[in-house]
Amino acid sequence: MTVIHTIIAAMAAFIIAVISAGGYLGIVILMAIESACIPLPSEIIMPFGGYLVSTGELNLYLVATAGAIGCNVGSIPAYELGKRGGRAAILRWGKYVLLDAHDLELSERFFARFGSIAVLIARMLPVVRSFIALPAGVAAMPLGRFHLYTFVGSWPFCFGLAWIGMKLGEAWDSDPRLKDWFHRADAVIVAVGLVAVGWFLWTRWKRRVR
Numbered sequence: 001m002t003v004i005h006t007i008i009a010a011m012a013a014f015i016i017a018v019i020s021a022g023g024y025l026g027i028v029i030l031m032a033i034e035s036a037c038i039p040l041p042s043e044i045i046m047p048f049g050g051y052l053v054s055t056g057e058l059n060l061y062l063v064a065t066a067g068a069i070g071c072n073v074g075s076i077p078a079y080e081l082g083k084r085g086g087r088a089a090i091l092r093w094g095k096y097v098l099l100d101a102h103d104l105e106l107s108e109r110f111f112a113r114f115g116s117i118a119v120l121i122a123r124m125l126p127v128v129r130s131f132i133a134l135p136a137g138v139a140a141m142p143l144g145r146f147h148l149y150t151f152v153g154s155w156p157f158c159f160g161l162a163w164i165g166m167k168l169g170e171a172w173d174s175d176p177r178l179k180d181w182f183h184r185a186d187a188v189i190v191a192v193g194l195v196a197v198g199w200f201l202w203t204r205w206k207r208r209v210r
Contacts, residue, residue, distance in 0.1 A: 015045050023058065024066040031070025031158070035133070036077055042067070042129075046158050050165025060162055067158030068151050071123065075133035075150055082137025116145050123153025 019026040030045045049063040114121070119141065122132035136146050 011040065011044060012048075015040075015048055019045070019048055019052065024062055027063060027066040028070040028073065031067045032074030035071045035074030035129075042158070043161060046161030047165030047168065050162035050167075051169035053162065053166040054169025060159070060166060063162045064155055064159035067162070068154040071129075071154035071158070072147050072150050075146075078131075078133035079137040079143075079146060082134040083140055084137075086138060116141060116149055119146060119149040120153040123150055124157050129154070129157070 015030060018030055022029065027045065027049050030040060031042060034040045034042050034045065046063070046067050049058060049067065050060065052058040053060045053063055119132055119136050123129050133146075133150075
């Protein structure tokens, strides 16, 4: 638990510093990082933005909009990589980031079955939302539609997390139990993330050594 708390403290300190200094722009930057397949959890970013709403420093709807814009900005590199490099690039270079033909085939079947709506749905889900841009680019999803669905799917996700942060901020001083609960929730978020990453690495390693 000490390691988990250290990780949480480091991430939280970085997120708080960026949002405190940059406001809405800071949220855009952080959510762009998260959407660029870099493990910076939106589950910490957006609630802190919501906390600043409770203090009167920011507006809830603008916080959610800034988060959704950040998702669009951060998705551009992964989308372009998938679109310009395509299947051949992933088959050739994907092994260096533990992606292989099996992953590509799964994403292609996913888009073949659900089409553009796959991006809309994925943007409302934790974890997978950070990686959906790559298969969207490989599938050559029209850019305008990709950004529209990314924004529409991301906005309610960002709004929900910011709303939770706002409500926690409003009750923070009135109920000391919230502080303990919040630390426990952070530990669960990080633990789940670590398990997910571990599972991802293990399955890819097993596949490579066969």
